[in-house]
Amino acid sequence: MDETGESVEIARQVRAMFRPDFETARLSDVSLEDLWARGFRGIIIDLDNTVCGYHESTLAPGVRDWVLAAKARGFALALVSNNFRERVAAVGAQLDVPAVPNALKPLPQGFLLALRHLRTRRAQTVVIGDQLFTDVLGAKILGLHAVLTQPIVPKDFPLTRVLRFMERVFFARVPRG
Numbered sequence: 001m002d003e004t005g006e007s008v009e010i011a012r013q014v015r016a017m018f019r020p021d022f023e024t025a026r027l028s029d030v031s032l033e034d035l036w037a038r039g040f041r042g043i044i045i046d047l048d049n050t051v052c053g054y055h056e057s058t059l060a061p062g063v064r065d066w067v068l069a070a071k072a073r074g075f076a077l078a079l080v081s082n083n084f085r086e087r088v089a090a091v092g093a094q095l096d097v098p099a100v101p102n103a104l105k106p107l108p109q110g111f112l113l114a115l116r117h118l119r120t121r122r123a124q125t126v127v128i129g130d131q132l133f134t135d136v137l138g139a140k141i142l143g144l145h146a147v148l149t150q151p152i153v154p155k156d157f158p159l160t161r162v163l164r165f166m167e168r169v170f171f172a173r174v175p176r177g
């Protein structure tokens with residue numbers, strides 16, 4: 001492979017790390033039947049802007065019912081968040097699911113801790129979240145399935161705003177697919 005070919009291949013591999021397997025408007029739109037039929041048994045869920053709005057601890061409409069339906073179907077669930085312990089534990093308690101705070105996504109340790117709670121293999125596990133640089137990249141680093149949702153509210157943490165700016169810069173000219 002020549003240098004140009006190699007650069008193209010590297011660019012392709014990098015893009016694949018940021019490419020969700022599926023995109024949807026919100027968590028409650030994700031089809032549990034479809035995930036189950038495809039062999040998934042564990043679900044790792046982001047917190048901020050996926051189950052709650054920024055700085056809110058009330059669950060977004062549909063979240064509780066979706067989580068209850070997931071548990072009833074037999075899925076194992078865990079929350080993985082870069083937010084602090086008290087906030088993440090409070091939401092975890094509301095949903096009665098294990099919660100991993102201070103996860104430093106996209107680094108693997110929080111996801112690995114969640115996998116221990118879930119007791120599912122990586123190939124059986126899906127990550128659902130609203131950010132490419134934390135949720136999708138973190139999932140892809142470990143070979144997990146990634147579902148990207150739209151953020152519940154556009155207002156975000158300052159660091160998240162920087163990451164979203166980078167998403168726009170990096171991906172503005174990259175065709176999807």
Ligand SMILES: [Mg+2]
Nearest residue numbers: 046048049130
């Ligand atoms: Mg989020």
